[in-house]
Amino acid sequence: MDIKGLLETNDVREEHTFSSEAETVPDTPAKHNPSKRKRSEEKPAASSNTAVMSAATKRPSASLRFEPSFLGTTKMSGLVRVIGNFLQHYLLNDTVGVMEIEAKVGNIIDPQTNKRLVLPVLSECVLNPEFAPSVNFRSDMTQSEHKHYNDFLNTAFVNAQRPGRAPMKYKHTKEIDKFFEKASHGKVRVSRNVADNTLMACIEKRRIADLFVYCPNNHFDFRISISDEIPVPLPKDESKPSFSREKDRVGYVHQDIHIDLTQTYQKNARSGTTSKRHELEVEFGNTPKLREYAESARNGSPLAWERVLNLFVENIRILLLQTA
Amino acid sequence: MDIKGLLETNDVREEHTFSSEAETVPDTPAKHNPSKRKRSEEKPAASSNTAVMSAATKRPSASLRFEPSFLGTTKMSGLVRVIGNFLQHYLLNDTVGVMEIEAKVGNIIDPQTNKRLVLPVLSECVLNPEFAPSVNFRSDMTQSEHKHYNDFLNTAFVNAQRPGRAPMKYKHTKEIDKFFEKASHGKVRVSRNVADNTLMACIEKRRIADLFVYCPNNHFDFRISISDEIPVPLPKDESKPSFSREKDRVGYVHQDIHIDLTQTYQKNARSGTTSKRHELEVEFGNTPKLREYAESARNGSPLAWERVLNLFVENIRILLLQTA
Structure with missing residues (x-):
């Protein structure tokens, strides 16, 4: 599956703060998508991390179904x-x-x-x-x-x-x-x-x-x-x-x-x-x-x-x- | 909810073998439904328990949804x-x-x-x-x-x-x-x-x-x-x-x-x-x-x-x- 395609269909992508520090550890997912990195650099950094986290947390998601994990699936206990x-x-x-x-x-x-x-x-x-x-x-x-x-x-x-x-x-x-x-x-x-x-x-x-x-x-x-x-x-x-x-x-x-x-x-x-x-x-x-x-x-x-x-x-x- | 009504809407009720031994211990659910008990007495007992259990086990249930427990729900682990x-x-x-x-x-x-x-x-x-x-x-x-x-x-x-x-x-x-x-x-x-x-x-x-x-x-x-x-x-x-x-x-x-x-x-x-x-x-x-x-x-x-x-x-x- 095309990763760029996946990211492009993401309707909340503007909320991500893509790091421009490509070589730092830990890595960010941006490394999977070089074209995306350029775009993120064009975007000014969010005013504070707190604001970004808050936006992420508060974003209404009522239209999305609830997922049982971040993988969308469950494991056996x-x-x-x-x-x-x-x-x-x-x-x-x-x-x-x-x-x-x-x-x-x-x-x-x-x-x-x-x-x-x-x-x-x-x-x-x-x-x-x-x-x-x-x-x-x-x-x-x-x-x-x-x-x-x-x-x-x-x-x-x-x-x-x-x-x-x-x-x-x-x-x-x-x-x-x-x-x-x-x-x-x-x-x-x-x-x-x-x-x-x-x-x-x-x-x-x-x-x-x-x-x-x-x-x-x-x-x-x-x-x-x-x-x-x-x-x-x-x-x-x-x-x-x-x-x-x-x-x-x-x-x-x-x-x-x-x-x-x-x-x-x-x-x-x-x-x-x-x-x-x-x-x-x-x-x-x-x-x-x-x-x-x-x-x-x-x-x-x-x-x-x-x-x-x-x-x-x-x-x-x-x-x-x-x-x- | 009316218990008799529940039993009457049960499309597989003919497969149940209702015991006529009303006073034995353990009790069977038949005690919840006196009208049903009479009916079961009219029905001849199944020829053997094995046959009954086998019929119960093998009955096709593809049309029914799978339930996570006999209550139809799950408990927290x-x-x-x-x-x-x-x-x-x-x-x-x-x-x-x-x-x-x-x-x-x-x-x-x-x-x-x-x-x-x-x-x-x-x-x-x-x-x-x-x-x-x-x-x-x-x-x-x-x-x-x-x-x-x-x-x-x-x-x-x-x-x-x-x-x-x-x-x-x-x-x-x-x-x-x-x-x-x-x-x-x-x-x-x-x-x-x-x-x-x-x-x-x-x-x-x-x-x-x-x-x-x-x-x-x-x-x-x-x-x-x-x-x-x-x-x-x-x-x-x-x-x-x-x-x-x-x-x-x-x-x-x-x-x-x-x-x-x-x-x-x-x-x-x-x-x-x-x-x-x-x-x-x-x-x-x-x-x-x-x-x-x-x-x-x-x-x-x-x-x-x-x-x-x-x-x-x-x-x-x-x-x-x-x-x-």
Whole structure:
């Protein structure tokens, strides 16, 4: 593109004070346009710098659209960028099986104190993976927090049905998961619908990687986990699981992002007691599509990738702010 | 707004599987719409949850606009939110004098090691002010980094002159600052244009607050400083400053945000040596307007405030990424 042309179409160019000191450091943009420099020399210097700056600042710009930066574009935030790099790495290098990518809401626990981690920062940030192995994660909340999220998501669901909105969907499921130890390492999970015993899944789930995001200004942190879910044959005897749990879940779906609010009841076979947990997670509903976006980003078309990453993080952020 | 009306205008409502288990926990949004519940009971349950989820996920939505979250809106990131709260606090509580709000690019220094601070995090975050007093800040860069920024900003300037863009302005100034100790606490700074000795400013600058932003993925961090600049009378004898420095600055202005790239030369009167520094800072050019936005945000209209905060942080982010 012709630089002279660019400058000539600039309707406020008379307001610029082009320096005639061509060889000084720092350089001014005038060096890109020698013909312009001559013109600026013909123009008397503004009476004072203050006046020039003031004119620049006060010039009405109502007719121009607002730009999100001096480049006219935005960059991904550091948080989204790091999460994106993490996911892209595994999406592009581990293409076997059905990948599950989910963020669980909860708290990063310092094992030294058994309390929430404390770092001297005030805003959300990704933990360095070299440091992260020394922390735990507790993905639980109180029943009243769970109820609050349920109400909030139900309202969001109703609002998302308005004309022009991208509608949300939801469904309520009750499943029972039975876990079976494998002769080799690992566990097989058989999930069945509680109502009619329909087989929902029989998989071996393997954790691939975790990324911890510390959110000191919120009540909760989150952990992003990547797992492989490999379909496996049904165990021979389903009546003898090593343990089982019941999941009562309301699942919301918006633009391929799943938000699941789940109560789990786990029976301890020995003590006969039941432990109850309340979980909230945000999951990519379409990892093959996500992998396509990650590949396109690698090949120079990052738009869809950045958009879906921002969507994922934004949804988590909104949920965390609900209890801030 | 009428909730029943909202649901009735939902063109995909037939795809929802409304649970008939009205009293189960978690609740489903069906409780908002008793008339709807009856209808759902008339509809046979979907054959399997997987099929329902799959239909929900795969439904073509090309005709709908993409939404940035399930609320259809975005929240400020934690980083921008903390910076906004910090600025808002001082803008609304300290309305005397001319406030200067600027972000300097540089490095947060751990005084124990005299090297850059190391925290176990991977993405940009605000330091907790209770921790921050124990760190230093070094707002300097190499001459070649400075040159790189100069070239980058000159290119940005040229691009911003394209039709439809919000144009950038720039000016090149050389000033000399002379500093005078006050009998009481503090310093007076007299700034004059080098070329013609024009008085640019005679002020007493007082630091009000600092906020440190750690950017472990970038070469530089940044520090946001709020200062009062109080106009004061000229000192009686300008020939006897306690020290003086020369500033060679290229200032760029885009949408009321100033980006200043400065070389300073400071002479040490005793040793006769000159020290040279290279600085980059991003400053709000119109703090009275910024204060108006902060007030509007407090009164329930946060749009302009959020926009200009995002602009400020985005501009800094772009500059930091230039050396990543």
